[in-house]
Amino acid sequence: MDTYTLFFTASLIGIGLYWFLFVLGSAEQKGKHVVHLSSGSISAEKVLDNYNQYSSFFRRPKEILETAEDKVPAFVDTFYNLVTDIYEWGWGQSFHFSPSIPGKSHREATRLHEEMVVHLLGSKPGDRVLDAGCGVGGPMRAIAAHSGSNVVGITINEYQVKRARIHNKKAGLDGLCQVITGNFLSMPFDNDSFDAAYSIEATCHAPKLEEVYAEIFRVLKPGGMYVSYEWVTTELYDNGDEDQVEIVQGIERGDALPGLRSYRDIAEIARKVGFEVVKEKDLAKPPAKPWWSRLKMGKVAYWRNHILVTVLSWIGIAPQGTVDVHEMLCKTAVYLTKGGETGIFTPMYMILCRKPESSVNSS
Numbered sequence: 001m002d003t004y005t006l007f008f009t010a011s012l013i014g015i016g017l018y019w020f021l022f023v024l025g026s027a028e029q030k031g032k033h034v035v036h037l038s039s040g041s042i043s044a045e046k047v048l049d050n051y052n053q054y055s056s057f058f059r060r061p062k063e064i065l066e067t068a069e070d071k072v073p074a075f076v077d078t079f080y081n082l083v084t085d086i087y088e089w090g091w092g093q094s095f096h097f098s099p100s101i102p103g104k105s106h107r108e109a110t111r112l113h114e115e116m117v118v119h120l121l122g123s124k125p126g127d128r129v130l131d132a133g134c135g136v137g138g139p140m141r142a143i144a145a146h147s148g149s150n151v152v153g154i155t156i157n158e159y160q161v162k163r164a165r166i167h168n169k170k171a172g173l174d175g176l177c178q179v180i181t182g183n184f185l186s187m188p189f190d191n192d193s194f195d196a197a198y199s200i201e202a203t204c205h206a207p208k209l210e211e212v213y214a215e216i217f218r219v220l221k222p223g224g225m226y227v228s229y230e231w232v233t234t235e236l237y238d239n240g241d242e243d244q245v246e247i248v249q250g251i252e253r254g255d256a257l258p259g260l261r262s263y264r265d266i267a268e269i270a271r272k273v274g275f276e277v278v279k280e281k282d283l284a285k286p287p288a289k290p291w292w293s294r295l296k297m298g299k300v301a302y303w304r305n306h307i308l309v310t311v312l313s314w315i316g317i318a319p320q321g322t323v324d325v326h327e328m329l330c331k332t333a334v335y336l337t338k339g340g341e342t343g344i345f346t347p348m349y350m351i352l353c354r355k356p357e358s359s360v361n362s363s
């Protein structure tokens with residue numbers, strides 16, 4: 001090679017690397033560049049260890065409920081230490097799905113799916129609204145901006161609280177959005193203290209849905225509305241079909257779920273804790289367009305990202321174990337896609353409830 005070719009090749013590689021590391025997936029929109037991948041609140045040298053503990057815990061989701069239910073919150077916390085940065089980098093600030101909308105970007109479709117919460121709850125300026133399981137706050141910001149309500153988010157993961165506060169400030173929404181660390185099974189809020197509440201693809205992490213629903217019921221004012229987007233198996237799911245069971249277990253293992261519930265159970269549980277059920281609907285059903293297409297289209301991106309994290313952890317920029325976590329998420333994406341395509345699973349079974357006017361908190 002002559003000097004010119006060498007120079008040209010080197011510049012091309014340099015620009016390519018720069019593009020990969022600093023431009024791809026604008027951090028302004030999504031939150032993270034690949035060079036800044038961390039492992040949440042756990043130190044870099046413990047990532048692999050934590051990943052191994054996590055994956056052996058969630059290997060048999062059904063048994064967790066019988067033997068180790070009380071450990072679930074800690075492992076959900078570990079899970080979000082491991083995945084939060086990768087989610088922000090590869091997906092964005094809203095850790096949930098939404099139906100795709102022809103002619104609209106993923107960001108737009110996500111925002112519309114979040115703003116639907118405002119319409120369902122009827123939230124208005126001055127309302128105090130709870131976000132149970134708020135992640136890094138993508139939904140909270142969309143909902144506060146759209147409604148003018150004050151949103152209070154709770155997440156079990158301290159690192160997510162830190163990220164959410166940074167994003168709230170950047171978006172100029174820290175006046176309306178507040179975030180705290182805590183377990184949604186036992187929240188540090190007074191009885192009857194919220195005008196409305198919502199949870200977006202979050203209560204699926206609770207071992208018993210009645211526990212989180214009862215807690216949300218407690219903090220809502222009488223007459224207050226609650227809407228949740230639930231991860232459930234649909235009427236098409238047959239638990240005698242081995243292939244289907246494998247899909248469901250793959251989703252549970254890769255998303256820190258102590259057992260997926262059936263769509264049938266949701267309204268029943270809501271009523272059991274005292275709610276009136278106003279409406280329930282699988283938002284993934286046609287005419288809604290597939291929510292999983294975004295996972296499928298990302299195949300090339302997965303491989304590119306896989307190579308990136310491999311190189312970065314090899315040269316010591318990303319923590320050891322990042323590759324394993326990334327691989328787990330890629331495998332899970334395949335199961336989620338299969339769940340969507342077969343129609344046996346939905347991440348957006350919507351339930352809208354009201355706490356009756358007459359209800360008093362007493363146990």
Ligand SMILES: *[C@@H]1O[C@H](CO)[C@@H](O)[C@H](O)[C@H]1NC(C)=O
Binds near residue numbers: 218361362
């Ligand atoms: C709040 O509600 C719970 C459950 O409904 C009840 O046990 C408790 O006594 C109430 N607390 C106060 C201070 O009223």
